[in-house]
Every structure is written in C-alpha cells, then in structure tokens.
Amino acid sequence: MKTGVSGELLNISGLSFSYEKDSVVLKDISFTANYGESIGLVGANGIGKSTLMKLMVGLFLDYTGDITVVGHKMNKKNLDHIREHIGYVFQDSDSQLFLTTVEDDVAFGPRNYGLSEEEVEERVSEALRLVGIENLRDNKTYKLSGGEKKLASIATILSMKPDIIIMDEPSVALDPRNRRNLIQVLKGIGGLKIIASHDLDFVSKTCERTILLDEGTIVYDGRTEDVLGNSELLEAHGL
Amino acid sequence: MNSIEKRLVELNKLQDLQQRSHWMNNLHPLGKLLISVIYIFLVTSVGKYEIVPLILLSVYIIFTYIIGELSFREGIYRMRLILPLVLFVGIFNPFLDKTTVMIAGYSVSGGMVSMLTLMIKGLYTVLAVYVLIATTSIDDICYALRTVKVPKIIVIVIMLIYRYIDVMSNEADRIYTAYRLRAPGQKGIEYRSWGTLVGQWLLRSMDKARVVYESMHLRGFKGDFILKKKGVKKIDVIYPIVWGLILLFIRFYAGRGVL
Numbered sequence: 238m239k240t241g242v243s244g245e246l247l248n249i250s251g252l253s254f255s256y257e258k259d260s261v262v263l264k265d266i267s268f269t270a271n272y273g274e275s276i277g278l279v280g281a282n283g284i285g286k287s288t289l290m291k292l293m294v295g296l297f298l299d300y301t302g303d304i305t306v307v308g309h310k311m312n313k314k315n316l317d318h319i320r321e322h323i324g325y326v327f328q329d330s331d332s333q334l335f336l337t338t339v340e341d342d343v344a345f346g347p348r349n350y351g352l353s354e355e356e357v358e359e360r361v362s363e364a365l366r367l368v369g370i371e372n373l374r375d376n377k378t379y380k381l382s383g384g385e386k387k388l389a390s391i392a393t394i395l396s397m398k399p400d401i402i403i404m405d406e407p408s409v410a411l412d413p414r415n416r417r418n419l420i421q422v423l424k425g426i427g428g429l430k431i432i433a434s435h436d437l438d439f440v441s442k443t444c445e446r447t448i449l450l451d452e453g454t455i456v457y458d459g460r461t462e463d464v465l466g467n468s469e470l471l472e473a474h475g476l
Numbered sequence: 477m478n479s480i481e482k483r484l485v486e487l488n489k490l491q492d493l494q495q496r497s498h499w500m501n502n503l504h505p506l507g508k509l510l511i512s513v514i515y516i517f518l519v520t521s522v523g524k525y526e527i528v529p530l531i532l533l534s535v536y537i538i539f540t541y542i543i544g545e546l547s548f549r550e551g552i553y554r555m556r557l558i559l560p561l562v563l564f565v566g567i568f569n570p571f572l573d574k575t576t577v578m579i580a581g582y583s584v585s586g587g588m589v590s591m592l593t594l595m596i597k598g599l600y601t602v603l604a605v606y607v608l609i610a611t612t613s614i615d616d617i618c619y620a621l622r623t624v625k626v627p628k629i630i631v632i633v634i635m636l637i638y639r640y641i642d643v644m645s646n647e648a649d650r651i652y653t654a655y656r657l658r659a660p661g662q663k664g665i666e667y668r669s670w671g672t673l674v675g676q677w678l679l680r681s682m683d684k685a686r687v688v689y690e691s692m693h694l695r696g697f698k699g700d701f702i703l704k705k706k707g708v709k710k711i712d713v714i715y716p717i718v719w720g721l722i723l724l725f726i727r728f729y730a731g732r733g734v735l
Contacts, residue, residue: 294694296690296694317696320694320695320696321696324694325691325694327687327690327691331646332684332687332688332690332691333691335639335688335691335692336615337491337494337495337613337614337615338495341615341703341704344704345692345695345697346695346696348702348703348704349696349697349698349702350696354704354705357704377491377492377495379488379491379642380488393695394695397695397696
C-alpha cells in the first residue's frame with residue numbers, strides 16, 4: 238500500500254450531515270476502521286450509505302463532526318493529500334471509465350499524481366494483474382462486459398495504491414461467475430475496504446465486520462455473522 | 477433500432493476505426509493534425525477559378541483513403557449533415573458571376589467554375605477531417621493540440637464535450653426507449669410529453685456528468701488531462717514533411733500551364 242501505514246486508517250466522530258435544513262441524512266455517526274479490515278455497510282435504500290461514503294472521500298465538506306483519514310483531518314486544505322490515500326469505486330462503472338482504453342483509464346490517476354511514465358506503467362500492470370484483466374489492457378472501455386467493467390474500474394483505483402478502498406454496490410448487475418470472481422479479487426486486496434451493498438451474501442463473503450445503518454444512524458456495528466445472522470434485526474431495519 | 481441507437485452505433489464504429497492497429501493510426505497525432513490543417517489551409521487558399529491544382533490536391537484524399545483502408549462511402553455518410561451546406565454554398569455563383577475563364581484552351585463560365593471549386597473545397601475539407609478523426613482518437617487529437625500549446629481550457633472542453641456526448645446520448649436512448657415501450661403505435665414523441673422528457677433528459681445527463689466529473693476529481697484531476705507521452709519515430713517526421721512538400725508543390729506549381 239501507498240504509505241505502508243497500519244493501525245487506524247479512518248476515524249469518524251459525531252458526524253452529521255444534511256442536504257437541506259430540517260432534513261438530516263446522517264446523525265451522529267462514529268466509528269473507527271483499521272488497516273486490514275473489510276467492512277460491510279448495509280441498510281435499506283435511501284438511509285445514507287452513499288452519502289456517508291461520499292463524505293469519507295471529501296465530496297461533501299459541509300458536515301458537522303470529524304473525519305480523519307490516515308491521520309489527516311478532512312478539510313479543503315488536506316483534500317488532495319487525503320485522496321491519495323482513499324479510492325472510491327462508483328456503483329456505475331461507466332462513470333468510472335471515461336477514457337478510450339483500459340490502460341489509459343487505469344493510468345489516469347497515477348499520471349495526475351505526477352508519477353514518471355515507468356512508475357505509471359508499473360502501477361498499471363500491477364493493478365491489472367491484481368484484478369486478473371491483463372489481457373484487457375488495450376481493450377476499449379465501452380466494449381467491456383459488465384463484469385469486466387467492474388474489474389477495470391477497481392483497477393483504476395488500485396493503480397493509485399490507496400490505503401482505503403470504498404466501494405458502492407460492487408456486485409450489482411454481475412452474473413454469478415463474475416460475482417464469484419469479484420469476491421476472490423476483493424479477498425486478495427489489502428488495506429482497508431469499506432463495501433456498501435444490499436447483497437448480504439456478498440457482504441458475508443467479503444467482510445468480517447458490518448455496520449448497519451438505519452434512519453441516518455448506526456444501529457449495529459459488529460461481526461458480520463452476528464449482524465447477518467440476526468434476521469429480526471435485519472427485518473426491523475428494512476433488510 | 478431507433479435513431480439515437482443508430483447514432484451511438486456510428487459513434488462506436490468511428491471509435492473502432494480510431495483504435496485499429498494500422499500504421500496510419502500509429503503515426504504521431506501531431507503530424508496528422510498538422511498535415512490536416514495544412515491541407516485544409518492549402519485547399520481553401522486555392523483561387524476560385526483554379527480548378528486544376530484543386531483536382532491535383534485530391535491526391536492526399538485518394539492516398540489516405542486507399543492506404544488508410546478507409547471507406548470513401550463511409551466518409552461521405554458520416555459527414556452527411558455538413559455536406560449539403562458545403563456543397564450548396566456556391567450554388568448561386570453561376571447566376572452572380574458572369575466572368576469567362578480559359579481552362580486548357582477552352583472558354584468556360586467563371587460562375588460554373590467557381591461553384592465547382594467551392595464544392596470541391598468543401599468536400600475535400602470534410603473528407604480530410606474524416607481522415608483525421610478516423611485514424612486518431614480524441615485523446616490523441618487533444619494530446620496534439622496541447623503539444624502545439626492550444627490553451628488547456630479549450631482542449632479540456634473538447635474532451636469533456638466528447639465524453640458527455642456519449643453520456644447524454646445514452647440517457648436520451650434510455651428515456652426514449654422507456655417512452656416508446658409505453659406508447660406503442662405512436663409515431664415519435666407526443667408534443668405534450670416533450671417538455672417533461674427533455675427536462676428529465678437534461679437533469680439525468682447532468683447527474684451522470686457530475687458523477688463522471690467526481691470520478692475524475694477523486695483520481696487527482698486538477699483541470700488538465702495528462703496523457704501518455706508519445707515517442708517520435710522516423711515515420712512520424714517523414715510523413716508530414718513529405719506530404720507538406722507534395723501539397724505545397726501542387727498548390728503553387730502544378731497545373732500552371734493548363735489554366
């Protein structure tokens with residue numbers, strides 16, 4: 238990983254956020270996440286999972302509370318630095334892939350961070366190898382299948398060697414084989430992973446810790462088998 | 477297939493052409509851009525009665541279409557929206573220009589010749605642009621533009637427009653397909669639905685475009701596309717120089733004795 242950091246990578250404390258006055262989306266969210274953890278973020282539609290993830294990567298800064306990423310407090314000044322440590326995989330892979338070829342797209346992040354062409358090349362090769370799509374290197378992004386697009390979009394983030402990877406619904410629209418493949422890929426990625434998903438089976442296979450959100454607050458934070466094995470708890474919170 | 481889908485297929489076909497493994501595609505984009513600009517400049521600079529150099533200048537078009545394995549028919553078809561404009565721009569010349577000119581010893585109506593030269597100029601220009609865009613990806617064209625110090629804001633606008641055309645076309649296609657499926661037997665879109673559909677289309681396209689931009693931003697995009705530096709091979713230098721010399725010779729020396 239980028240900095241060789243370990244221990245606590247993410248600290249969220251008393252986080253509240255609203256898009257408009259009088260309609261609070263997230264209320265007093267607090268949790269910490271460490272290197273090597275894989276955390277599932279589950280909850281019904283519209284309870285603020287995506288908003289929470291966007292706050293973690295600094296897409297919204299007008300919140301109350303504190304977000305600390307790899308020891309850096311989230312604010313406008315630290316934003317560039319923080320984004321070197323944190324990668325965000327969007328739900329819609331088409332939004333993530335905007336250049337002509339897979340290689341160009343995977344190289345986009347490293348080039349923007351001013352790496353030399355040799356380093357970029359090395360990072361691209363490694364990222365493509367990690368997700369197992371070296372053979373798609375020169376392929377056009379618009380011609381990839383859904384599963385390939387998902388892997389390519391993960392590679393675009395891995396090439397930046399982030400300490401934290403945040404994924405929004407990574408298993409959506411994948412067929413069973415691509416889904417199994419993605420699970421294996423995610424198991425092979427180090428650092429801290431935070432995966433938001435409605436696919437509880439996917440979460441159970443990729444995450445050892447799960448945070449359950451409802452009405453903008455954390456209602457449960459614990460071992461995945463404890464959360465997903467508690468059908469009453471899930472039912473009570475819209476899952 | 478509806479008309480939006482057809483346009484998307486055409487766009488994909490063009491991108492396929494740009495991604496071919498052909499030596500013309502592999503030429504340095506700067507050379508191709510420069511020679512296209514020089515060609516268009518030379519073609520448009522030909523005098524309105526100078527038909528011979530204009531006919532000789534077709535050598536570039538013929539060469540690039542044959543050697544580049546490009547379909548002339550496709551080139552014309554892709555440019556069908558612009559072609560009527562460039563072809564009919566001189567349509568009134570025979571009525572307005574009553575001069576008589578000599579070509580190869582024959583006396584010809586100046587108005588007819590100037591109309592013809594205008595049409596040919598328009599056609600060559602359009603076909604030369606097609607050669608460029610069929611052998612060079614938008615990323616490479618933008619790379620070449622940045623190399624010749626075109627302001628980055630202009631280059632980024634070109635790149636983003638190209639990206640967002642795709643985003644907007646896909647959204648339009650989804651909306652139109654959803655509409656058609658719930659309005660069987662209806663021809664086109666009912667006028668009362670236009671406002672809502674266009675509004676939806678713009679909102680959804682803006683939302684999509686925002687996500688694309690966020691994705692770029694989160695990967696360190698700070699207002700400049702940093703593209704892979706391209707090495708310059710011998711052929712990258714020889715190709716534009718040879719073509720530049722040929723075209724200059726044709727423009728200024730060839731056909732002198734005929735007119």
